[in-house]
Amino acid sequence: MNMGGLESDLEDLYRRRQDAFQVMLASVTGSVESARDVVQEAFAQALRDQNGFRGDGSLEAWVWRIAFRVAVRSKGSHELAVDEVPEVAFLDESRDPMLAAAVRELPRQRRMAIFLRYFADLSYAEIGEVLGIAEGTVSPTLSKAHRQLSAALTSNEVMA
Amino acid sequence: MTTYEDNLLAARFAALAPEPLAGNWADVVARAGAARKGSPELRGAWWLRRRRRLVVVLAVVALVVVGAATAIGAVRELILDQGFVGIPPVGATPSSPESGELVVQWLGVAAPLSPQQVGADSVSAWLYADGRIIWDRRPWHPWHGEGGIPDGANELNSGYLEQRLAPEGVELVRTAVAELLDQSRALVEEIPTEERPWGGSHHPRLALVVPDDFVSGWGVLAAPDGDRSARLLWGNYGTDNSVFEGTPATPEQLSALRRVYALLTDPASALPSSAWIVQKVRAYVPSHHAVCIDTSPPKDVSQTLSMLPTRAAGLLRDTSRTSSEHDLSSGPGWAPGGRAVTYCFTVETPQAREVAEALSGLEREPGWDSFVLVYRVAEAVDGMTPTRIWFEPYFPDGRIPNSWPAG
Secondary structure, three states, rough: OOOOHHHHHHHHHHHHHHHHHHHHHHHHHHHHHHHHHHHHHHHHHHHOOOHOOOOOHHHHHHHHHHHHHHHHHHHOOOOOOOOOOOOOOOOOOOOOOHHHHHOOOHHHHHHHHHHHHOOOOOOOOHHHHHHOHHHHHHHHHHHHHHHHHHHHHHHHHHOO | OOHHHHHHHHHHHHOOOOOOOOOOOHHHHHHHHHHHHOHHHHHHHHHHOOOOOOOOOOOOOOOOEOOOOOOOOOOOOEEEOOOOOOOOOOOOOOOOOOOOEEEEEEEEEEEEOOOOOOEEEEEEEEEEEEEEEEEEEEEOOOOOOOOOOOOOOOOOEOOOOOOOHHEHHHHHHHHHHHHHHHHHHHHHHEEEEEOOOOOOOOOOOOOOEEOOOOOOEEEEEEEEEEEEEEEEEEOOOOOOOOOOEEEEEEEEEEHHHHHHHHHHHHHHHOOOOOHEEEEEEEEOOOOEEEEEEEOOOOOOOHHOOOOOOOOHHHHHHHOOEEEEEEEEHHHOOOOOOOOEEEEEEEEEHHHHHHHHHOOOOOOOOOOOOOOOOEEEOOOOOOOOOOOEEEEEOOOOOOOOOOOOOOO
């Protein structure tokens, strides 16, 4: 791996995607300010630990995994296990309480998949890499999440 | 879930997405570098540290390390991706090539960048035939936004920044400038090439008068024209009637000026992607600096150097220099009456750094730190101005830009 090239790729990734990183990670850390710090630190870690990127997956997915570990650590929580998915939640649930309630009911992995899809705008392959599941499993995971959300929203919104 | 439902859900998520804050790649690089050198305790507790302000006055700026290390011991380029004031950090890669042919220089009042939107900014730009465009921006109001002026040195000054146009981009600017000058031929003044276009005297009638609501309320540009420079000034009546009693601009002139304004104050928006080689902003790093001393009343060079710390005087004594006497009212002191002399010594950047270190015991000139590295050498005597020493970068055309706040 050409380290100069990887540094340049990381910078390019940062410049293109740091907004998405912040938005997504704020749902883990609880604030945009702390999410920004997490993004800064995650990319710094990636720069330092370039040997950790083996090149057999996407660079972005690798940085996401670093970022989630940093985000969880920044909250003082325990270290994430390899296959563990962090908790995510909306920052301001009052802006769409029905969606927030529906999302809260999702199992943790489905919830994360939905956030990665809509907040991080990741492809199925990247979601699979971040979650540590096969790409073929992402589609059914998202489908189940969609069905559950759709049912909950329809029911709640009809009742409302 | 249908596509419609998918889009609806995406829209609801988008409405709940928080507003991200400005990023700063230099901070990432600095963190990476600091942790390489830092203690494990610091690395583990980074979120407890106070957020560092990376925009500093002198040369302590973040570095971006680019380029490939092709072998052990290979030399890497150190590119600064943020403006600075004073001397660049050790090892920073100088702008290349060292010299360049000037195509146009511009100083103008420009609309402020978001989020200020109040007052007006001052933007200077120098375009060279090799494609380099060097510019600085000074906001009317201090920029208190997150991260300061984008890529800037501090909240009052971007520092000198550099981008690089492709030949197509240079030609687009050159053509636009030529068109403006052609349309304003009766108002164009020929000045000596060594004269700063915004300095010296000018005929008050040789100015293009623009409407009060024009994008630029005041400005000047100059393009080399044989062994002279063609200079065009513009301003609105509201700026200063005595200076701008020139000719009201025609719609064609306004259109041409608006085009040049866009190309030189916001080239990223005004030029197509094919017009660029390097759009990413980097600091302009000179190979040489001018170390200038201004003192009044005028003294010879030996007397002037004797006012400096011995080591600084020794470093400058045998270097090439220029000198110019001037009225105090046109110098950096702005005091009425009297004469002063300015000596400027040409030194390579490492030598400039040595001189700066030798001067570090002197008092920094209050209020000007954001624009120029300047020390007060001696207090004013007999109603004159203080003796000061400051550092200017040499630009590719062999001139210094004059970094004073008023300049």
